Amino acid sequence: MGRKEEICQKVKRLLETNRDCDSILKSSVAILHEACPKYTWTGIYLLEGDQLVLHNYIGKPSPHTKIPLGKGICGAAAAQKETILVSDVNADPRYLACSLETKSEIVVPIINNGKVYGEIDIDSDEPNAFDIEDKELLEAVSSLLGQCFPL
Ligand code: SME
Numbered sequence: 001m002g003r004k005e006e007i008c009q010k011v012k013r014l015l016e017t018n019r020d021c022d023s024i025l026k027s028s029v030a031i032l033h034e035a036c037p038k039y040t041w042t043g044i045y046l047l048e049g050d051q052l053v054l055h056n057y058i059g060k061p062s063p064h065t066k067i068p069l070g071k072g073i074c075g076a077a078a079a080q081k082e083t084i085l086v087s088d089v090n091a092d093p094r095y096l097a098c099s100l101e102t103k104s105e106i107v108v109p110i111i112n113n114g115k116v117y118g119e120i121d122i123d124s125d126e127p128n129a130f131d132i133e134d135k136e137l138l139e140a141v142s143s144l145l146g147q148c149f150p151l
Helices: 003-016 021-035 072-080 132-148
Strands: 041-048 051-058 066-068 084-086 104-112 115-124
Touching (some): 003 132, 021 041, 021 132, 051 072, 051 115
Antiparallel strands (some): 041 051, 084 104, 104 115
16 A cells, blocks of 8 residues: 555544544644654644634644735645645745745645635655655545535
8 A cells, every 4th residue: 555545544544433623633644744754844724714723733833823815835825725835945935934944845725615624734854855746645635634624
């Protein structure tokens, strides 16, 4: 079984065991963070009104616990309802710095039935750390996590 299938199976198990949304989101962050050594900071933001609010994370504390929709890479991904992969954060004018060591970032919206409920945000201290496999993995996980939210 590949990495994507293994991780998705773990997240599916979380969803099937009737746990509450908060604990599913926390456990999913832990599963992703532990499975991928390049993931230096792994977190989930939830959309509350027109702000993204940091729900849980593993890594150094971020000053960006609330991000307005449309601001930063996080706000752009939620506004565009699309994954944003940034191979060099210092070359992206949208980037809101969290740690000086961060070199690359991927943000994947959590969508259910066309509505954005939040997003998975991952930073890496390695430049160009994320590829199509990370994108596909994180989109598969975020699509599963979309089931946590009511339609
Ligand atoms: N870099 C993000 C802000 C969040 S921190 O990475 C945790 C951004 O540009 O939106």
